[in-house]
Each structure stands twice: as structure tokens, then as C-alpha cells.
């Protein structure tokens with residue numbers, strides 16, 4: 603579904619991700635782990651086209667999209683839930699969802715978004731900025747889902763969120779995986795959460811992949827080693 607080949611990216615002269623080869627198969631959830639500042643967000647931004655790579659290729663559904671704009675990638679079915687949610691605080695919940703609709707090719711907001719996150723229906727007319735952090739995260743995920751993505755990039759969706767909402771987000775990820783063919787890349791720091799949702803993990807350090815394995819074969823101590831050095 604998605605392949606990264608020898609990908610390198612960074613800001614101005616500084617190289618942040620180096621020589622990344624990564625693969626996500628159909629209907630697979632792949633988690634990217636790594637300490638703060640190792641380049642996880644930079645990697646997602648490069649996949650989404652927000653940051654142009656300095657080298658390498660992004661192949662999506664057998665097509666080279668390395669030079670395509672983010673809007674093109676969104677129309678091709680790639681959805682992005684950025685770190686820190688980036689919802690529009692002065693727009694209502696409903697208006698935030700309409701913005702998500704603009705990214706894809708869907709014409710209407712489907713009810714299943716509210717089935718996943720009922721609170722968003724109750725708070726439809728509230729400003730995004732008046733929601734709690736966890737509710738804003740749900741809104742950010744829902745905003746990506748209204749475009750009916752076939753590939754979802756989620757940047758630390760559980761960061762700073764209370765446990766009951768983390769649980770809800772976990773269920774939604776598993777349900778999307780079960781009921782649609784959506785593939786996902788999830789940046790995540792919590793190994794227990796990763797083990798519950800992922801099929802495969804990559805650990806990044808200093809911008810490069812230092813460990814990769816199917817989740818049912820990982821050794822927790824090895825993963826913690828890379829997260830703590």
C-alpha cells in the first residue's frame with residue numbers, strides 16, 4: 603500500500619530522517635516508535651507531502667507520489683491527524699468536520715463518524731476550542747475520517763489524553779481496521795497501546811530505523827532499550 607525508499611528529509615541544512623525504508627501492507631497498522639525528537643513527526647510530514655524529501659521516494663498504491671502536493675495525496679485517500687490536533691478553535695465541531703470533507707472526495711459527513719465519537723454529535727455546535735484535550739483529539743481523528751481515507755497517518759493520538767478516551771481511540775482504530783480496508787501509520791510512545799493495535803513496528807533513532815518487527819514477535823526489553831537510550 604505504501605513504500606518509503608531510502609527517504610531522507612530535514613529542515614534547511616539539517617538532515618532529520620536518513621535512509622528510511624519502510625513498508626505498510628494493505629489493512630496493516632504500523633506503529634512508529636522512538637524517543638522525543640528522533641524524527642517521527644518529520645517522517646509523517648514527508649509522507650503527507652508537507653515537507654519535501656531531500657532524497658528517496660514515497661510510493662503509494664504503486665504510484666510514485668514523491669513530488670505530489672499534500673492536497674493531491676489527500677484526494678488519493680491519505681488522511682492525516684497531526685500531533686497537537688490542530689483543530690480550528692473558533693470553528694464549531696461541525697465546521698471542523700466540514701473542513702475535513704474538503705480534503706477528500708466525499709460529499710457528506712457520514713453518521714458513522716458520530717457512531718465512533720458520540721460526544722461530537724452532542725457538541726456539534728460548540729467551538730472546537732471549548733472541547734477538552736481528549737475531545738479535540740477525537741475531533742481531529744473524526745475530521746480525517748469524514749474524508750473516508752484508505753490510509754491514515756496518526757501522530758501521537760494518545761499524547762496527554764485521559765485513559766478512558768485512550769481506550770475509546772484504541773477501539774476506533776481496531777474497528778476501522780476490522781470494518782474497512784484502511785491501513786495506518788501510527789506514531790506512538792506507549793508500548794502497551796502499540797501491542798493492542800499494531801501489526802508491525804519500526805523504532806527510529808537519530809532519524810534511522812534501528813529496530814523493526816511484527817508485533818507478535820517483539821521483545822519488550824529490546825524496544826524499551828531504544829526508547830530509553
Ligand SMILES: Nc1ncnc2c1ncn2[C@@H]1O[C@H](COP(=O)(O)OP(=O)(O)OP(=O)(O)O)[C@@H](O)[C@H]1O
Nearest residue numbers: 613614618636637638639640641642643644645685
Ligand atoms: N520546523 C522545523 N524547523 C527546524 N527544525 C525542526 C522543525 N521541526 C522539527 N525540527 C527538528 O527536527 C528534529 C525532529 O523533530 P520531530 O518533531 O520530527 O521529532 P519527533 O520524533 O516527532 O519528536 P516528538 O516525539 O517530540 O514529537 C528535532 O531536532 C526538531 O527540533
